[in-house]
Amino acid sequence: MSSLAQQVNPSRYRATMLLRILALAVTGAVALTVSLVVTQDTASAHGSTINPASRNYGCWKRWGSDFQNPNMASQDPMCWQAWQADPNAMWNWNGLYRDGVAGNHQAAVPNGQLCSAGQTGGVRYAALDNPGNWQSTKVSANFGVKLHDQALHGADYFRIYLTRQGFNPLTQRLNWSNLELLKETGRYAPGAGTRETGDPVLNGVSNTINVSSSGRSGRHIVYTIWKASHSDQTYYWCADVNF
Ligand SMILES: [Cu+2]
Structure with missing residues (x-):
């Protein structure tokens, strides 16, 4: 009797296998859903300068x-x-940041790699450091830098730099010594700013920081540092302008 009881009932075996396959499929679907959600979250949070555009x-x-x-x-x-x-680098236009910089921007971001935040994430953004004829935004001596904060991180501060006259973005990689600090702001509370309505990917808030410069003509780079408030996360962007 005991040997008979241990015999596998073929139809029950098939049912068990079907359940196992189903369980595997469900696990796979859940894993896929989780990874899609993570990817979408990564792509829908963070931010950038949008005018002049990074x-x-x-x-x-x-x-x-x-x-x-x-x-x-x-x-x-x-x-x-x-x-x-x-x-x-473009699909993740909003993710050009480094974690754990602790305010030591020049240590974290080497000369020649300012536009890629020190080649953050490997070489993903490295091509952004290449000098050349990037499309530029026309500005005058007094201009605004519009930043978009998708995830309502807020800011400990923003720093807006401008290249010194004589620097040539068409031929030179950007170094820290090429930059003049135009403004460092105070704090921005999470959610402070204006909701964007035109572009569905700009689903957070924008703030415009007004700056003044003098003695500039031709092509320049506006360099922006955003120290987000939610964690030790710092964003670095190059935006090409034309005076
Ligand atoms: Cu973020």
């Missing part, structure tokens, strides 16, 4: 829906080389 946001905004268009090579060659180098 190199990463500008390339995403102009070409994100048309990034395989070969005309980009002649119309917007620096975005083209950046898309070719790593499209993730």
